[in-house]
Amino acid sequence: xxxxxxxxxxxxxxxxxxxxxxxxxxxxxxxxxxxxxxxxxxxxxxxxxxxxxxxxxxxxxxxxxxxxxxxxxxxxxxxxxxxxxxxxxxxxxxxxxxxxxxxxxxxxxxxxxxxxxxxxxxxxxxxxxxxxxxxxxxxxxxxxxxxxxxxxxxxxxxxxxxxxxxxxxxxxxxxxxxxxxxxxxxxxxxxxxxxxxxxxxxxxxxxxxxxxxxxxxxxxxxxxxxxxxxxxxxxxxxxxxxxxxxxxxxxxxxxxxxxxxxxxxxxxxxxxxxxxxxxxxxxxxxxxxxxxxxxxxxxxxxxxxxxxxxxxxxxxxxxxxxxxxxxxxxxxxxxxxxxxxxxxxxxxxxxxxxxxxxxxxxxxxxxxxxxxxxxxxxxxxxxxxxxxxxxxxxxxxxxxxxxxxxxxxxxxxxxxxxxxxxxxxxxxxxxxxxxxxxxxxxxxxxxxxxxxx
Numbered sequence: 351x352x353x354x355x356x357x358x359x360x361x362x363x364x365x366x367x368x369x370x371x372x373x374x375x376x377x378x379x380x381x382x383x384x385x386x387x388x389x390x391x392x393x394x395x396x397x398x399x400x401x402x403x404x405x406x407x408x409x410x411x412x413x414x415x416x417x418x419x420x421x422x423x424x425x426x427x428x429x430x431x432x433x434x435x436x437x438x439x440x441x442x443x444x445x446x447x448x449x450x451x452x453x454x455x456x457x458x459x460x461x462x463x464x465x466x467x468x469x470x471x472x473x474x475x476x477x478x479x480x481x482x483x484x485x486x487x488x489x490x491x492x493x494x495x496x497x498x499x500x501x502x503x504x505x506x507x508x509x510x511x512x513x514x515x516x517x518x519x520x521x522x523x524x525x526x527x528x529x530x531x532x533x534x535x536x537x538x539x540x541x542x543x544x545x546x547x548x549x550x551x552x553x554x555x556x557x558x559x560x561x562x563x564x565x566x567x568x569x570x571x572x573x574x575x576x577x578x579x580x581x582x583x584x585x586x587x588x589x590x591x592x593x594x595x596x597x598x599x600x601x602x603x604x605x606x607x608x609x610x611x612x613x614x615x616x617x618x619x620x621x622x623x624x625x626x627x628x629x630x631x632x633x634x635x636x637x638x639x640x641x642x643x644x645x646x647x648x649x650x651x652x653x654x655x656x657x658x659x660x661x662x663x664x665x666x667x668x669x670x671x672x673x674x675x676x677x678x679x680x681x682x683x684x685x686x687x688x689x690x691x692x693x694x695x696x697x698x699x700x701x702x703x704x705x706x707x708x709x710x711x712x713x714x715x716x717x718x719x720x721x722x723x724x725x726x727x728x729x730x731x732x733x734x735x736x737x738x739x740x741x742x743x744x745x746x747x748x749x750x751x752x753x754x755x756x757x758x759x760x761x762x763x764x765x766x767x768x769x770x771x772x773x774x775x776x777x778x779x780x781x782x783x784x785x786x787x788x789x790x791x792x793x794x795x796x797x798x799x800x801x802x803x
Contacts, residue, residue, distance in 0.1 A: 367801040368748045370741060371786070372426055374411070375794035377739065387790035389777055393457040393465065396781040399427055399788055400467060401795055402452025406436040408469055408522075410480065411795075427797055431480055433522035436471040448473050454539045456548070458561075466525070468548065472535040475550055477526035477561065485513040531557050531567045538588045544595040551588035554581075556600060558612075570618050571600060571610065586644050586701075593653045597622075601658060605642035609669065625672045627665070637689045637698065645701035650710040651782075657713055659704040662686065664715050666727070679725045679732060682717045684755045684766045697771050705780045716775030719764070720791045721751060737775060737789045737796040747801065 376385070384405030391400050399411040412430035439448040451471055458466040464481040489511045493499050534552035541548045549570070550557050556571035571588075575581055583604040591597035596612045607625040610618035629638065641661035649656050655676075658665050662683060665675035681702075685692065692698040697718075704715040716722045717734070725732045734751045741748065754763040777790040785800035 368735060368798050369801045370746045371799045372797040373739060373742055373794055381793045385793040387777060387793060387795060388452050389455050390779040390788050390790045391455045391457060392779050392781055394459050394782060396783055398465060400455045402455050402469060404451040406434055406450030406452060408433055408435045408452060431520040431522055435469045435476060453536055456539050456541050458541055459545055468539055470536050470539050473532055475528040475539060476524050478522055479525045480522050482518060482520055484516060484518045486516045487511045488514050526564050528559055528564050537586060540589045542590045542595050543593055549588055549590060549598060551585050551600060553584040556588050587647045589647055589649055591653055592649050592651060599647055599656060601644035601647040603643040605644055605660060607647060607658060623672050625667050627674050637693060640698055646703040648704060648706060650706050652710055657704055659702050659715055661698060664704050664713060681715055681723050684753050700774060700776060702776050703778060705778050707780050708783045714778050714780060714787060716778055718771050718774050719769040720773040720775060722775045722778060722789055737791040
């Protein structure tokens with residue numbers, strides 16, 4: 351797959367242009383808090399796309415089969431199933447409300463006709479089975495067609511029930527509920543490559559679960575100090591290696607990443623590798639520690655690299671080199687002069703996610719003003735694109751956007767002072783095999799694709 355850079359990256363010799371495909375969600379100006387999308391995730395084949403929102407709902411979109419009358423057209427994503435994953439709860443012991451907001455969704459590899467996914471709020475992880483039913487049984491012996499029980503003494507002949515076709519029905523049922531294992535808020539879940547276990551991480555601990563066992567988990571990382579006043583950092587994200595089932599990483603609010611090997615000891619308090627970039631003393635400021643906090647960490651599909659996102663940049667690390675990242679891409683460096691106002695309106699604490707393209711040749715992450723950024727790792731080109739309904743005609747090309755930091759503003763540029771910090775793209779996902787991306791902008795889900803087809 352060619353690297354993606356929207357307006358300047360090679361795709362078989364041609365520049366790969368991104369174009370609008372679909373947008374899902376209401377157009378209302380007043381967005382209900384419960385409708386704000388809080389996570390986006392493609393499944394392993396890319397045929398299903400799941401979103402979770404602050405109202406505890408999961409919406410699954412399925413890619414339609416390609417139309418025979420238009421063989422070169424890409425299949426659209428349409429709603430496949432919607433279900434309420436989590437409800438608001440109350441912890442009576444701590445007098446705390448537990449939000450229903452879905453923090454993360456992770457798909458399990460498909461083993462049979464059904465699909466399975468894990469969804470989590472702050473405290474409880476659930477394993478959901480999504481299955482189809484298009485037949486129903488008729489001709490029972492002990493009950494009539496309307497469901498009423500028959501008098502056993504009036505049954506004179508034995509009937510063999512038969513299966514009759516019915517309208518397709520997609521059912522979502524909770525198969526496992528993994529609860530009561532986290533004192534603090536869950537920020538990450540990650541399915542292991544052995545497809546039997548997964549990890550869940552909160553601010554101070556990481557637990558290892560077996561998918562079949564709900565009543566116990568193993569604590570594999572615990573950074574809680576004996577005296578909480580000595581607490582200097584928290585866990586911000588964690589992920590299993592895509593191929594080595596014994597390796598996982600977790601990032602911290604201090605901007606460091608620890609790689610752990612579960613073969614070394616049951617409790618992975620001692621890391622195998624420690625990734626940290628030395629800070630430049632000349633650029634140190636009051637905000638240094640806040641903006642160096644890592645909000646997301648993702649292994650590349652190959653397993654050779656990992657990517658971390660902090661407030662102003664995204665970094666790519668080679669697992670064989672701990673001293674510094676091999677690539678540093680500035681996401682919105684023009685905000686460095688605005689850190690004071692971003693601190694006052696709490697935007698400086700926003701947690702942006704990042705994702706890899708299917709071939710690991712490009713990376714994507716979000717910004718403000720409904721902008722999102724793409725970086726081509728091969729050509730070192732980058733582009734800023736916008737998720738907007740104004741350019742939402744089918745197959746309309748996305749025009750690269752530029753932010754003006756000072757001096758005379760050109761016609762197509764937007765001033766850094768007129769950026770809307772309430773419009774932020776925190777959650778993005780990239781199709782595992784094709785140039786199709788999903789971008790969550792408040793309550794809307796935008797889907798873009800390359801313009802090759």
